[in-house]
Amino acid sequence: MTNFNIDLKNKTILITGIAGFIGSYLARELLKTFEGIRLIGIDNMNDYYDVGLKEMRLAELQQNTAFTFIKGSIADKTVVDDIFSIYKPQIVVNLAAQAGVRYSITNPRAYVESNLMGFFNILEACRYSYDEGCTGVEHLVYASSSSVYGSNKKVPYATEDKVDNPVSLYAATKKSNELMAHAYSKLYGIPSTGLRFFTVYGPAGRPDMAYFGFTNKMVKGQKIQIFNYGDMYRDFTYIDDIVTGVVNVMQKSPDFNEDGVKYKVYNIGNNQPESLMYFVETLEKCLMAEGIITLPAEKELLPMQPGDVYQTYADVDELVKDFGFKPSTGLAKGLEKFAKWYKEYYK
Template sequence: MTNVDLNNKTIFITGVSGFIGSNLAMKLFNTLEGIKIIGIDNMNDYYDVKLKESRLEALERDPNFLFIQGNIADKETIDTIFNTYKPHIVVNLAAQAGVRYSITNPEAYIESNLIGFFNILEAVRHSYDAGNTPVEHLVYASSSSVYGSNKKVPYSTEDKVDNPVSLYAATKKSNELMAHAYSKLYDIPTTGLRFFTVYGPAGRPDMAYFGFTNKLVAGQKIQIFNYGDMYRDFTYIDDIVKGIALVLQKSPELTEDNVKYKIYNIGNNQPESLMYFVETLETCLMEEGIIDKVAEKELLPMQQGDVYQTFADVDDLTRDFGFKPSTSLEEGLRKFAKWYREYYMG
């Protein structure tokens, strides 16, 4: 692997007001010297924009942060950013997220996840033209969703992943294929990261733990799919951003087929049952005085696009970076509950 010195560099982060993007930017500012971060986000209303604005407010306290409201699917916007700010490192985290939403709003996924990523790849490619500042490393978000209904566990990056069960998953697998092609054609070092069920304070309200909490607070019953017989490799946000920060600092060497391309899983390597997850969440919320009783549960069949379990094999990540996510579900949900009480209840 090739070491990439991030100090005193310009880093371009797409989806910067998002859950992962904002936390990554904050971590980089706290651990690196002399960096400038250019961030872009379209600030859409897929979930509460106020949450995105509060994340941005924290970032904008640093004078070396510049925010641009725009859409990565707009080629002119992306080209202008690259021509003006000449980023050394690019982190593509902008995407239309959500498995279930992709069934009802497929156009949003094609625009952001395919056209948007294509624009990023093209801009990185042209950074290698004469007179430009070449991008040293492109890191982009993939997803555990690419494993589809794979029966073999834990999920390894060596597994064949040609059976997506949602359009969202298909677009993420497409990102990996597109990155491989650009790495091969233009000698661009690219690393894709398959994230596993990311959660934590100030997370995405469309995620199960956040939605469950809102319903618990409102005294409503919560819906649990596949009758509770589901497992997820819940990964705490601090572990995710630590993993990204480490990966940014080492770009892939040429593989056997002569391409600077790598994929890693970032997951907790410890699937938890959905029922245990709900019980732990309820306990943490009661400890913080947010709720005073458990919720009524409605057990339902598996939803279209869902999978039975996710389970990350992180041996590659541990071998190459000496790092493995380790935050327990109890610790992570306790921190989420504390944040929820402070943010929503003062």
């Protein structure tokens, strides 16, 4: 049995990036599961991808009176400080970030602003939440990424592996988040847990992700680009498994580690890499079963893109040991659910 040390009932919880893919799913689950919670969400609603999707996710949450939405950026110190001053969150889940490996090559400034300055503002607000004898933040949970492993040759990727060779600025900012959180945990006693997510997918996901982009192109009868000539592997993790993992982690503030710091990092991945070609074939079958497409896509095989990696593969032993939980949704089942949603949403 998991030794949870935080009861989420009646807690005030702040989720940044609330209108995002993971943030909105997490918020729905928390509101449904835990009595008396007060959920504060912030999002800048930028147009990195279809704002309509973000508005759809947000509209569902806003039907719940326990939810409060603030439109703003965590890179704005005043906005963040005001949230902490007014609402005094006890649990903070930082999911706000500029996502995407390839976009970090063309627009690096967005990553420094959101992923570095934004997270710094969150850490500073957590730090000062303990002032004047206040209980302050009981647990800071934040999103890292499997991209921190870079071109790591050892598989599966374990959290104790050295991750000092990022191959994209996005990866570098996520590794920086882990380092910043460790420093603040050491200096100010903020209990913090980082979560390295592995290729999250599912209904109402991010249109910049491969499965969504491929689908959009297939619907239009366009050719899809497959990099490294299809010889790539990804540890695809279904959104419901990610949310279960995050909710579990939220309820367990880390113990002091060997360095005397309340700090922990977990992988959350499916622990089963799938080839890119199998992924495309499975997606095609699911889309054809729903009548979204009638024929497989024309495929253009291309070399590896800058910033990309050959494979991702999560070692989840620590997650299993501490929570008795391991992501288990198979790719076919997950893509089937995505296809059904896509058909309904886009009609």
